[in-house]
Amino acid sequence: MFEQIQENLNPNQLDAVTSCQGPVLVIAGAGSGKTRTIVYRLAYLIDKGVDPSSILLLTFTRKASQEMLLRAGRLLGQGLHGVSGGTFHAFAYNILRKYGSALGFQSQITILDRSDAEEVIKQIKEANEIGKKDRSFPKKNTVLSFISKMRNKELNLESLLEKEAAHLLPYAEDLLTLDDLYQKFKFEHNLLDYDDLLFYLEKLLLEREDIKQHLSRKQSHIMVDEYQDTNLVQGRIVRHLAGEDNNIMVVGDDAQSIYSFRGATVNNILNFNKDFPDCKIIKLEQNYRSNQPILDLSNQILSGAKAKYNKKLFTTIKQGTKPEILRPLSDQTQSNLIVDKIMELSRNYQLSDIAVLFRSGFQSYSLEVALNRAGIQFTKYGGQRFTEAAHIKDVLAHLRLIQNPTDLPAWQRAISLLPGIGPKLCQRLYNSMFQEDKQYLNKTCKNKPELNRILELLDYLRQNVSSPFYILNWIIEYYTPILKEKYPDDYPKRQTELEQLSQIAGPYSDLDVFLSDMSLENPEQIGNDPDKENSLTLSTVHSAKGLEWPAVFIIDLVEERFPSRHAMLDADNMEEERRLFYVACTRAQEYLGLSAPESLYKKYQNRCEPVISSPFIQEISPGYYQELKENYSGRVEKKQAAPLNETHTQPEAKGEDYSREKMEYGFCRHKIFGRGKIVSFIPPNKFQVNFPGFGLKVILGDYLQMEAE
DNA sequence: ACCTGATATCCGATC
DNA sequence: GATATCAGGT
Numbered sequence A: 001m002f003e004q005i006q007e008n009l010n011p012n013q014l015d016a017v018t019s020c021q022g023p024v025l026v027i028a029g030a031g032s033g034k035t036r037t038i039v040y041r042l043a044y045l046i047d048k049g050v051d052p053s054s055i056l057l058l059t060f061t062r063k064a065s066q067e068m069l070l071r072a073g074r075l076l077g078q079g080l081h082g083v084s085g086g087t088f089h090a091f092a093y094n095i096l097r098k099y100g101s102a103l104g105f106q107s108q109i110t111i112l113d114r115s116d117a118e119e120v121i122k123q124i125k126e127a128n129e130i131g132k133k134d135r136s137f138p139k140k141n142t143v144l145s146f147i148s149k150m151r152n153k154e155l156n157l158e159s160l161l162e163k164e165a166a167h168l169l170p171y172a173e174d175l176l177t178l179d180d181l182y183q184k185f186k187f188e189h190n191l192l193d194y195d196d197l198l199f200y201l202e203k204l205l206l207e208r209e210d211i212k213q214h215l216s217r218k219q220s221h222i223m224v225d226e227y228q229d230t231n232l233v234q235g236r237i238v239r240h241l242a243g244e245d246n247n248i249m250v251v252g253d254d255a256q257s258i259y260s261f262r263g264a265t266v267n268n269i270l271n272f273n274k275d276f277p278d279c280k281i282i283k284l285e286q287n288y289r290s291n292q293p294i295l296d297l298s299n300q301i302l303s304g305a306k307a308k309y310n311k312k313l314f315t316t317i318k319q320g321t322k323p324e325i326l327r328p329l330s331d332q333t334q335s336n337l338i339v340d341k342i343m344e345l346s347r348n349y350q351l352s353d354i355a356v357l358f359r360s361g362f363q364s365y366s367l368e369v370a371l372n373r374a375g376i377q378f379t380k381y382g383g384q385r386f387t388e389a390a391h392i393k394d395v396l397a398h399l400r401l402i403q404n405p406t407d408l409p410a411w412q413r414a415i416s417l418l419p420g421i422g423p424k425l426c427q428r429l430y431n432s433m434f435q436e437d438k439q440y441l442n443k444t445c446k447n448k449p450e451l452n453r454i455l456e457l458l459d460y461l462r463q464n465v466s467s468p469f470y471i472l473n474w475i476i477e478y479y480t481p482i483l484k485e486k487y488p489d490d491y492p493k494r495q496t497e498l499e500q501l502s503q504i505a506g507p508y509s510d511l512d513v514f515l516s517d518m519s520l521e522n523p524e525q526i527g528n529d530p531d532k533e534n535s536l537t538l539s540t541v542h543s544a545k546g547l548e549w550p551a552v553f554i555i556d557l558v559e560e561r562f563p564s565r566h567a568m569l570d571a572d573n574m575e576e577e578r579r580l581f582y583v584a585c586t587r588a589q590e591y592l593g594l595s596a597p598e599s600l601y602k603k604y605q606n607r608c609e610p611v612i613s614s615p616f617i618q619e620i621s622p623g624y625y626q627e628l629k630e631n632y633s634g635r636v637e638k639k640q641a642a643p644l645n646e647t648h649t650q651p652e653a654k655g656e657d658y659s660r661e662k663m664e665y666g667f668c669r670h671k672i673f674g675r676g677k678i679v680s681f682i683p684p685n686k687f688q689v690n691f692p693g694f695g696l697k698v699i700l701g702d703y704l705q706m707e708a709e
Numbered sequence B: 001a002c003c004t005g006a007t008a009t010c011c012g013a014t015c
Numbered sequence C: 001g002a003t004a005t006c007a008g009g010t
Helices: A002-010 A010-020 A034-047 A064-078 A088-103 A114-127 A140-153 A157-164 A165-188 A192-209 A209-218 A232-242 A292-303 A331-343 A363-374 A389-402 A408-415 A421-434 A439-448 A449-465 A468-486 A491-505 A511-520 A531-536 A565-569 A570-587 A651-657
Strands: A024-028 A054-056 A084-086 A221-224 A249-251 A280-284 A323-326 A352-356 A378-381 A536-540 A549-554 A589-594 A600-602 A607-612 A626-630 A636-638 A667-670 A673-683 A684-689 A695-700 A704-706
Touching: A002 A010, A002 A034, A002 A140, A010 A034, A024 A034, A024 A165, A034 A054, A034 A064, A034 A221, A034 A600, A054 A064, A054 A088, A064 A084, A084 A088, A088 A192, A088 A232, A088 A511, A114 A140, A140 A165, A140 A192, A140 A232, A140 A600, A157 A165, A157 A704, A165 A221, A192 A232, A209 A232, A209 A363, A209 A667, A221 A232, A232 A249, A292 A570, A292 A589, A323 A331, A323 A565, A323 A651, A331 A352, A331 A363, A331 A589, A331 A600, A363 A378, A363 A536, A389 A408, A389 A449, A389 A468, A389 A491, A389 A511, A408 A421, A408 A449, A439 A449, A449 A468, A449 A636, A468 A491, A549 A570, A565 A570, A565 A673, A570 A695, A667 A684
Parallel strands: A024 A249, A024 A280, A054 A084, A054 A221, A221 A249, A323 A589, A323 A626, A352 A536, A352 A549, A378 A536, A549 A589
Antiparallel strands: A600 A607, A626 A636, A667 A673, A667 A704, A673 A684, A684 A695
């Protein structure tokens, strides 16, 4: 076994695999064989006789941990059973499921996903008449994201708003009230949101020394992947679990930290040697993924960052064509251009070797249409999830009621499907349900036979059926007429998805495990297209983390899209966009196509507006790419390489403005908008300014009065 | 009293 | 495409 390990790893990887005593920090650059290292380490530990159940592997997605366990099993020539692996959230849920009563939960706890939580916020807002009739009151989505950010970043609301959304400061008090009511609501109804999973786990570990001891002894070998994307509470949980023997390895790359919006902090990595003073630090810098030209371009993007990353990624794959910058006339024609390019590439590549990446989910819509027209199979990751579709949520709400009868949001979802029942009536029925005589409930049931029917069905299932699969099938049978009524146009498609859900439920024996998995892991769409083996990948950059393809396109590389409009608010966010772009580029092995359309179609104006290409594109030296311009007839032409001395001095100067100078800006005054925070300088003489109450504006410098420091 | 259907505005990534 | 509000129907 050991010979096999030695043969397949470089010296640093080998060091990481065999350092099993005490804390280890592995800084693993993009494509440096991080996954391989973890896989071999798992196999090595087992081979040395470590009990699989004492190993804990925390990863970013369950898919990642399953993949690693599978590969380690293959190395060992046996299945790998008993290793606990998964996300922090799933791990936390498993513990809380066992010990929830120690924290005062009355019933089985249910996990609220994002849209459930938003629904709760909306109800609370209405019930307490907060922000009533105020059209500019932050939307439930916004309210929730600040409540969540406040917890994840462990900041108070005021400082968070000052930094990220100064125009919401007047609502700070209302937001805090909403937060307070929201936290109470969840506790009363035995509901946990994603953040609660982590914070309640920490609470349990702090309050119950016995449980903490038990867990840290049981999990004597801990590995954490993607450590740069853990937040403060996750960092503390890791420290609690490490226990006395401290056999902990964390793996990460500070240059690939892309989740600070949910509170992730690179400080967990940077301070690891302070948290664990005797730790060993190992760097993996040889890149096995990309060719030299792609690596050159990626390294240059990183070198423009404010923070200095001590990265010297190198590769032995010197051959390769330069990345291409595509310049379609608009985001509309971009889709056709990409389709053409994909056709061209598919002479040498399988469709499954090609991916198109983008900043946010909606950016692929027009491409999806073009791909369908061209008959190209694709699978999309990120964006709308399987379990977020209305019909799936409807059905799952019924299952939740079987598991946790105090789940008010689920009642509302389920009961509102019946004619004549809305949120108000539902609330009253719910209240009555927990009263002794249930008078109101019984009376309403007499008038509404549908209500009576579903309550009886739920009672029956609660008492007589335990298999999630059978429960689900009963519910689907009950729900199908409602589905047809609700979606007369596209119910067949939705019905197929319900059948898929039932297939997914098949192997589960516990209802609560099934339900938590549905909210904590997004299941792969299964059995949908038999051709999936050979289909193109469309993905958000975030969802593409850790993956790689021979050929990669990144689209919509223009201001307001990538970097996203939200990110242009402050320098830290801008830095994160840069790392995100770096992550995107380093997904490519042999071909990298960067597309920066010259205009964007604006729906509400029904025309195309010219746009500035992304600052990250502008700062790339011309020697690092080939440029292809679309001309009016739809063809693309290689742009004549201009002599070096006359090009690109200006764009590079602009890059400077973004990455360095803008940090220094302070506040200014405007006659109409008042005092505002300067966000960026737009050459030659404009500023982007955030005015509380008015939002982000672009204004000529002449109309602004600068405030002295 | 409460539910349902039509119309203007906005749109980030994840567990 | 979703979310929020306003107006009308039972």
